[in-house]
Amino acid sequence: MKVLVIGAGQMGGGIAQVAAAAGDEVLLNDRSQELIDGGLRTIARNLERAVEKGRLTSEDRYAIEGRIRPQLAWEPFAIDIAIEAATEKLDVKLEIFRKLDTLTPPAAILASNTSSISITKLGAATSRPASVIGMHYFNPVPVMKLVEIIRGLATSQATFDTVRDLATAHGKTPVEVRNFPGFVSNRVLCPMLNEAIFALYEGVGSIESIDTVMKLGMNHPMGPFELADFIGLDTLLSILEVLYEGFKDSKYRPCPLLREYVDAGWLGRKSGRGFYTYPAS
Numbered sequence: 467m468k469v470l471v472i473g474a475g476q477m478g479g480g481i482a483q484v485a486a487a488a489g490d491e492v493l494l495n496d497r498s499q500e501l502i503d504g505g506l507r508t509i510a511r512n513l514e515r516a517v518e519k520g521r522l523t524s525e526d527r528y529a530i531e532g533r534i535r536p537q538l539a540w541e542p543f544a545i546d547i548a549i550e551a552a553t554e555k556l557d558v559k560l561e562i563f564r565k566l567d568t569l570t571p572p573a574a575i576l577a578s579n580t581s582s583i584s585i586t587k588l589g590a591a592t593s594r595p596a597s598v599i600g601m602h603y604f605n606p607v608p609v610m611k612l613v614e615i616i617r618g619l620a621t622s623q624a625t626f627d628t629v630r631d632l633a634t635a636h637g638k639t640p641v642e643v644r645n646f647p648g649f650v651s652n653r654v655l656c657p658m659l660n661e662a663i664f665a666l667y668e669g670v671g672s673i674e675s676i677d678t679v680m681k682l683g684m685n686h687p688m689g690p691f692e693l694a695d696f697i698g699l700d701t702l703l704s705i706l707e708v709l710y711e712g713f714k715d716s717k718y719r720p721c722p723l724l725r726e727y728v729d730a731g732w733l734g735r736k737s738g739r740g741f742y743t744y745p746a747s
Contacts, residue, residue: 467632470495470537470548470570472562474505476736477579478551480607483509484636485549486533487608493537493545502536509534512608543570547632549601551579554704559583560591567592575625577601581701582648582708585618595620599629602649603638605697613638614649647712648705656705659697662690663721666741673741691741695734703728 467490471482474496482494482505496502513530516522522530537543548566552558559578566576576598578588589595600616613633617626626642633640643650662676671679677689686693694702703725709718727733727740734740 467491467547468545469493470543470545470566471551472496472548472566473551473553473579474502475551476508476605477603477607478549479505479508480605481549481551481579481603482534483512483530483608484603484638486530488635488637490533492534493543494534495537495540499536499538502538506531506534506536540565540569543574545570545574547575547577547628549577549579551603554581554583554701554708556583556587556708559588563588563591563598567594573597575599575628577629579603581652582705584647584712585616585621585645587618589618589620596622597625599625600645600649601629601633602651604651611637611639612651613640614651615640615642616645616649617642618645648709652705653709656702656709657718659690659694659702660706660718660721660724663694663724666691667721667723695740695742695744697734698736699724699733699740700728 469485469490470493471478472495474494482492486492494502494505496505510531513522513527517524517527548570550559550562552562559580563576572594576592578585578600579602580600581602585598585600589598592598595618598618599621600614602614602616604610604612615626615630615633630640648656665671665676666673673691677691680686680689703720706718706720731737732739735744738744738746
C-alpha cells in the first residue's frame with residue numbers, strides 16, 4: 467500500500483516506521499525539511515536500537531528506511547491512504563483535510579490520528595466523507611499495540627474494513643470506538659491526569675508523592691505527571707478542551723495550573739521542562 471503520513475513528529479514518525487516495516491511505501495510530509503529530517507533521524511535511531519538488540523537485521527533496517535521518502539511539497543499525491551498526524555488543533559486538521567481532498571486520488575482514504583477531535587467534522591470538510599476515518603495510534607507507535615478505529619457519521623463499511631486490515635498489517639490490535647469527544651482512551655485517561663494536576667494545585671500532595679501513589683498503589687507503569695509530560699502538556703490541554711466543549715460538563719474543565727504551564731512553554735519532555743525537568747538530548 468502507498469501511504470502518505472502528514473506530520474513527522476513522535477506520532478507521525480512512528481506511524482511511518484511501522485508502515486514501512488510492514489512493507490508499505492511511505493511519503494513523510496511536514497511543514498519544513500528540518501522537521502522531516504528530524505523525524506527520519508528518530509526513525510533511524512529506533513531501527514538501529516532494534517538491530518543492536520537483535521530484533522532486526524541490518525538488511526531489514528535499510529530496507530525499511532528505503533521505503534520512507536521525504537515529501538515536503540504539497541502536490542498531487544499518488545497514494546492509497548493519507549494518515550494525518552499533525553498537532554491536536556481542529557483548525558489545523560480541517561485545513562489539512564481540505565488540501566488532501568484536492569491533492570489525493572478520489573479513491574484514497576483520508577485518516578486522522580486525532581486523539582479527540584470529531585471524525586464527522588473532518589469528513590464534512592471534504593467531498594468524500596465516506597472515505598474519512600479515525601486511526602488513533604498510541605505513543606510510542608512502534609511499541610504500543612492498540613489502534614482506536616473511529617467512524618464518522620458518513621464513514622463507509624469499506625473504508626472501515628480497509629483501515630482495520632491496515633492496522634492489523636502494521637502489527638496492531640484495532641478496536642472500534644464511537645465518535646464521541648476523546649473516544650475511549652482519552653475520555654478515561656485525560657480526566658485522571660487532570661485530577662492529579664488539581665491535587666497538586668490544591669496542595670494535596672507533591673508531584674513526586676502523587677506519582678508514587680499511582681505507581682505503587684495502582685500499579686501504573688508511569689505516574690500521572692510523568693505520563694502528562696510524555697504526552698505533552700499542550701496536547702493534554704487541547705484534549706481536555708475538546709472534552710469540555712463537547713460534553714459541557716465541568717468535570718472535564720482543565721486545571722488552571724495546566725494552562726499556566728502551557729502558557730509558560732513548559733510542555734513536557736519535548737520542551738525540556740514540564741512537571742519534571744529533562745536534560746537536553
